[in-house]
Structure formats: C-alpha cells, structure tokens
Amino acid sequence: MVPPGFSVLSYAPLSVFEVANAVLSEPLYEVTVLSAKGGHVPNSFGMEAETRRLGEINVDTLLVGATTSTGPAQPELLPLLREVAASTRRVAAICVGSFILGEAGLLDGRRATTHWLHAALMQERFPKAIVEMDRIYVADGQIWTSAGMAAGIDMALGLVEHDLGRDKTRDIARTMVLYHRRAGGQSQHSTLLQLSPKSDRIQDALDFARRNLAEPLTVEQLAGAACLSPRQFSRVFHAETGISPAKAVENLRLEAARFMLDQGRLPVEQIARSAGFGDRERMRRAFIRAFGHSPQSLRNAATPLATI
Secondary structure, three states: OOOOOEEEHOOOOOHHHHHHHHHHOOOOOOOOOOOOOEEEEEEEOOOOEEEEEEOOOOOOOEEOOOOOOOOOOOHHHHHHHHHHHHOEEEEEEEEOHHHHHHHOOOOOOEEOOHHHHHHHHHHHOOOEEEEEOOOOOOOOOOEEOOOOOHHHHHHHHHHHHHOOHHHHHHHHHHHHHOOOOOOOOOOOHHHHHHOEEEEEEHHHHHHHHHOOOOOOOHHHHHHHOOOOHHHHHHHHHHHOOOOOOHHHHHHHHHHHHHHHHOOOOOOHHHHHHOOOOHHHHHHHHHHHHHHHHOOHHHHHHOOOOOOO
C-alpha cells in the first residue's frame, strides 16, 4: 500500500518476494500495489504508480510504504486500513510508514520501531505504543515495523523466513548478493558502518574479527587477515578508522553481546565467552564503560521478543 509521495525505496522490499519466487521456481508470492483511492499515485520522484483500491482484494500480507515525511495520513486511509488489518494475516510498515499504523491505532499496546531519527517523535505521538528506538525491525504478533528504508529488506526477509524457513531464506539473501543479513533485534547503528574503512584490506580484517569474536584476535591475527605486517596494519587501521584495532574489536564484541542479551536466550556467562570477553566480569566492565550499565541491568530492562 503506497501513500501519495511515497519514497521509491518502499519498493525495495518487494524484490525479496520476487527473488523468492525465482529461487524456488514457484509463484509463492503475488505482489499488487494498492492505495487509499486506487488509480495513479505519485512517488517521491514525481513518477506515478498504477494502484488498486485498498480493500478491493483480499491480501495475505500488507506492506505499508513510507512517505518522505511524518505528516498526517490521508483521513480516508485510516478506516480502510483498520478494516483490512482485521482480515489480513500480517501488516508490516516500512520506515516512517509505521506512523500510518500508529494513526490507525494498530500500534496501541504493541512494540514497534521506525527510523532512529523519528523514533522519539513516534513515541510522543503514539504514547500507547512501545517504541523500540534502536531496532532493525520488530515483529509483535500480526504487526511488523522496520527502521530506515534499507531495513525494509531485512524485514521482508524476516517475513519470508517465517513462511519458508531459514535455509531457503538464506538462499534468497545470497541470490540478492546481500553482504550481511541483519536480524530484527540488531541495532540500527552498525559498528562496521561507523568504522567505514577505506581499503578492502582493513575491511577484510574487520570481517575476520566479526566472524571470530570468540578468538583472542591479536594484532598479529588481524594483520594476517589483512595481509600486512603488524606494525603496518596498526598504522593503516588507525589512519582509516580513527581508533586502534583493540578498540574496534571491543566495539564489535559489545555489539554482538548486546544483541545476544536482547535475544534473552543465553546465560550472561555464555554470552561473555561467545563474544570473546572471556568472563562476565570483563564483559561487565566493558559494558559500564560503553553504556553506563551492566549487561544484567540492560537485559532486565529489555522487552523480550514476541513469539510469532
């Protein structure tokens, strides 16, 4: 479902369903573009999409596209959306499309997310919702919401995984040449993105570190992954990222550990080992330095993920 002036990136998640059909050689998904009134709807580039009226056909999954603002939705859209949601298996909003769900009352009492720039406004505008401000996407029963635009692809893969299972979804992501598939509970702020190295060698070292967090990850190991001498590696790494290799590794470990804590499935001691901290005390000190709170206090404050 697209609102007037919808961002063209709202179409990006649809590619997941298209590729699913191609990879599995079976028309599992049929995509139809809908709007409140039907007919031609302009997008953010001024081009028009041909749409059918929302409610005209039965749908299994309704994706709500995003506009380029958080302004009010079309008044005629809201009752239609509530009516369709009552008979639809799931409703998912991309980026600030979640504001449309909020206006329709579909987020009341539910966990949801949106682009981090607008999360505080979303919580203010829809106080009955539980806005998780730093999530790639959130699934709370029938309602799914995603962060900024590219996160809509991650959410679409989550929807497909719910339908088809992890193995088939992995094949779909691989066919789409996705460099790294992000899970719903992952932070919107990626350590790898913040470091943003300029050369492939330093990127290779960081990728090696992320895949082997449980290992010691010495400068010598990282330098070997980058095919550089330890001295040259340390100098180039700092020049490209602005921090030391040791600090970068700690940030990657903190990101991984926090994700595992939010999932709520593993004991803190096991998370400390898996993330490479060695023991819970060393991880506790790192968390307090980075977040001002212990791992256990952050876990206690987290809302468990809904069972879908």
